[in-house]
Amino acid sequence: MLEQLFNSIFLAKDVKVHPLMLIFSLGVSLLLGLLLAKVYKYKTIYTKEFVITLSLLPTIISLIIFLVNGNLGTSVAVAGTFSLIRFRSAAGGAKELLAIFIATAIGIATGMGYVSLAVFFTLLLSLALFIFENSSFSQVSQTxxxxxxxxxxxxxxxxxxxxxxxxxxxxxxxxxxxxxxxxxxxxxxxxxxxxxxxxxxxxxxxxxxxxxxxxxxxxxxxxxxxxx
Structure with a gap:
């Protein structure tokens, strides 16, 4: 069962991917993005724009990864686009950056077809964030x-x-x-x-x-x- 985590629904590069597989992958990305946004909102001061962005980011990245699919020219163009976005964006807080990294990882995993791994990864980190928020380990000193x-x-x-x-x-x-x-x-x-x-x-x-x-x-x- 553990081996299923590392099996991609997109079996091989030379196999034509069924549209339903792509739709399923994007749908899972959207659901995991919504779950991540829900976990991020817990005990956090947030903005509406960031929550919407966090919800949709895994789906967008998943589609980008699917479209790149080993194409060197497309990869360079995507890297340049991300660099431009990063240059024009203000740095956020530590928790915001963590949420963006998690959303990126979810999108990459689902975009490559590792849907089970993406679900397991999201649930595991969501549980870890919930535990940290409610434990004394991360509490700020009162004095x-x-x-x-x-x-x-x-x-x-x-x-x-x-x-x-x-x-x-x-x-x-x-x-x-x-x-x-x-x-x-x-x-x-x-x-x-x-x-x-x-x-x-x-x-x-x-x-x-x-x-x-x-x-x-x-x-x-x-x-x-x-x-x-």
């Missing part, structure tokens, strides 16, 4: 924060912040320091682990007591890096 402070460049902050952090945080790490406003100010970024009994508002008030601190912000969301 970790990303702290940004702006202060004068001549302000001696090290001793002051050391005492403040030891009182309010279980641990802290200076992530970056940057000179801004023509070297007149410094922007400090910390990753801190707050004491469970301390609220965000009380933590901010500790910094606002000092007139030298121009601006302070606190966030639960990790800052996106431009490089890997």
């Amino acid at each position: 970790r924060r990303y702290l940004t402070i702006k202060l004068p460049a001549d302000f001696d902050y090290e001793l002051l912040f050391e005492a403040l952090f030891s009182r309010c945080c279980k641990q802290q790490e200076l992530a970056s320091i940057k000179s801004i406003e023509g070297n007149r100010s410094l922007q400090l970024e910390y990753v801190v682990e707050l004491q469970p009994s301390l609220s965000d508002q009380d933590f901010l008030k500790e910094f606002l007591l000092y007139e030298k601190v121009k601006e302070v912000s606190l966030s639960k969301i990790a800052k996106k890096k431009k490089t890997l």
